[in-house]
Amino acid sequence: MNEERLILQIRDLCDSPQPENKSKFFQYLKEQEMMNRRHPVISHGEFLAGQLFYIGKWIWMLAGCLLLFIVWISYRHPGNYPFALTPLLAAGILLETRRSFRWKMAEFEHAARFSLRSVILARLFLLGTVNTTGLLIVILIVRPCFSYSLLRVFLYMMVPYLTASWLGSVYERMHRADQGLGSTMICILSSAFFAAVPAFFSWLFEERLTVFWTAALVLITCSLAGNLRKWTRNMEEPVWN
Amino acid sequence: MELTADRITKQYKNKIAVDRMSFTLTKGVTGLLGANGAGKTTLMRILCGILVPDGGTVTCDGMDVETEEYREILGYLPQEFGYYPEFTGRDFLLYMSAVKGLQKADALKKTEELIEVVGLKDAARKRVRTYSGGMKQRLGIAQALINDPQILIMDEPTAGLDPQERIRFRNLIANIGKDRIVLLSTHIVSDLEHIADKLMIMKEGRLLWQGEWNTGAGDLEEFYISRIGDNR
Numbered sequence: 001m002n003e004e005r006l007i008l009q010i011r012d013l014c015d016s017p018q019p020e021n022k023s024k025f026f027q028y029l030k031e032q033e034m035m036n037r038r039h040p041v042i043s044h045g046e047f048l049a050g051q052l053f054y055i056g057k058w059i060w061m062l063a064g065c066l067l068l069f070i071v072w073i074s075y076r077h078p079g080n081y082p083f084a085l086t087p088l089l090a091a092g093i094l095l096e097t098r099r100s101f102r103w104k105m106a107e108f109e110h111a112a113r114f115s116l117r118s119v120i121l122a123r124l125f126l127l128g129t130v131n132t133t134g135l136l137i138v139i140l141i142v143r144p145c146f147s148y149s150l151l152r153v154f155l156y157m158m159v160p161y162l163t164a165s166w167l168g169s170v171y172e173r174m175h176r177a178d179q180g181l182g183s184t185m186i187c188i189l190s191s192a193f194f195a196a197v198p199a200f201f202s203w204l205f206e207e208r209l210t211v212f213w214t215a216a217l218v219l220i221t222c223s224l225a226g227n228l229r230k231w232t233r234n235m236e237e238p239v240w241n
Numbered sequence: 242m243e244l245t246a247d248r249i250t251k252q253y254k255n256k257i258a259v260d261r262m263s264f265t266l267t268k269g270v271t272g273l274l275g276a277n278g279a280g281k282t283t284l285m286r287i288l289c290g291i292l293v294p295d296g297g298t299v300t301c302d303g304m305d306v307e308t309e310e311y312r313e314i315l316g317y318l319p320q321e322f323g324y325y326p327e328f329t330g331r332d333f334l335l336y337m338s339a340v341k342g343l344q345k346a347d348a349l350k351k352t353e354e355l356i357e358v359v360g361l362k363d364a365a366r367k368r369v370r371t372y373s374g375g376m377k378q379r380l381g382i383a384q385a386l387i388n389d390p391q392i393l394i395m396d397e398p399t400a401g402l403d404p405q406e407r408i409r410f411r412n413l414i415a416n417i418g419k420d421r422i423v424l425l426s427t428h429i430v431s432d433l434e435h436i437a438d439k440l441m442i443m444k445e446g447r448l449l450w451q452g453e454w455n456t457g458a459g460d461l462e463e464f465y466i467s468r469i470g471d472n473r
Contacts, residue, residue: 041313041342050339054325104323108384110291111317113309113342 047114051122056099059092059127066092067134074142080205082142083156084195086135087164091187093127094168098180117232124228128165135161148205155213156205159220164190166224173231242302242391243267244288244422249297251283251446258283259294260446270418272437272454273426274465280446281426282320285396288424289317301392313342316390318381320397324369330380331356331365337384348387355383358413360406374401382410386417393423399432411436430462442468 074082100106110116168183244266251259258280286292290306338348359379442450
């Protein structure tokens with residue numbers, strides 16, 4: 001309030017001059033803007049959409065074949081084994097994040113406007129979204145094959161998938177110079193582990209333990225998010241150190 | 242426009258790759274000379290913002306080199322690079338345009354223009370894996386120029402080019418360097434003799450000499466050897 005009063009007082013006391021050469025000044029600014037104009041650039045959304053076409057075809061094919069295989073095996077052998085296949089979906093995602101390093105494109109991408117971090121995150125986001133959506137559709141399709149409720153099928157499919165994604169991303173964050181083979185091995189081992197679970201710990205699939213699976217899902221999702229946050233921070237520079 | 246490095250230092254375990262280097266790059270072509278292992282590549286990576294120095298700062302008109310704004314005006318050719326296996330030369334340039342943020346119409350226009358400039362018109366639709374070393378290098382040069390960079394940093398750009406291509410490259414760079422900051426590193430003295438306005442000589446991570454160079458000043462190779470020799 002005091003400030004407003006002060007402004008009014010100053011206005012009363014001082015005669016502010018009429019702006020001279022105003023139009024000339026704006027013309028000058030306009031010219032400067034024209035002189036310094038850069039190429040119009042694409043938005044982050046357009047960049048993300050564009051990256052969809054640069055993800056390796058075989059990664060899409062691998063994900064598609066795997067999802068079809070889960071459907072097929074669920075109808076043929078509706079035991080607990082189809083759940084062990086979902087960690088392999090994570091392998092494709094993690095392998096794709098190393099593509100720039102594998103093909104020595106990382107330095108180019110790092111020095112570009114959108115940088116290497118954006119490229120890797122775009123790939124993670126696109127593949128993660130498509131694969132997870134595909135898996136959710138598969139869960140709805142295969143649900144009648146199992147004697148479990150929809151929630152339990154969802155948990156049994158998602159927990160192995162997210163566990164492999166989390167462990168693989170931890171490995172990728174800690175071994176940046178790796179070509180993606182380590183995280184692929186982690187996904188394969190996770191798959192083998194979850195394949196062995198029904199044989200040795202069949203009681204884990206009892207209905208009373210649904211709470212345990214739900215807690216595991218929440219915990220693993222939070223750990224994965226936390227690890228992705230850490231990974232994003234040191235995704236680029238240390239590669240050359 | 243000025244690119245200023247202020248006491249930058251980079252150390253790898255027990256080796257100091259860049260040792261307290263300070264300089265300012267202005268418009269024109271600056272040549273960076275030094276033997277293999279002198280620290281040229283590390284310095285260039287620091288100037289591009291892809292390697293963080295242990296000490297010191299690099300700014301461009303007050304703008305930090307790690308910002309998106311800086312990368313938008315930067316063109317960089319690394320010493321060693323690859324390509325995605327499914328790419329043709331044209332695909333590679335279009336991909337780099339996308340990562341550099343160019344709109345599709347601009348990207349297409351610049352791609353066609355640069356394919357012509359670097360003499361790859363006939364091979365543009367062939368897979369990069371079928372290219373010779375010189376063709377790959379020319380493709381690398383083209384990607385560095387695709388966003389009309391105000392700052393162009395090239396690490397050993399003439400490696401793999403035949404004599405005719407070298408002359409063509411020199412003419413191209415001399416033309417580009419008129420109104421931009423261009424930094425070229427090489428250990429081949431003759432590459433810089435006719436195009437560099439300024440020179441920097443590096444040895445074991447340190448800047449031995451920097452200054453203006455004109456062709457009338459004598460033989461650059463002799464000058465370089467004398468500088469390197471004086472420091473022994």
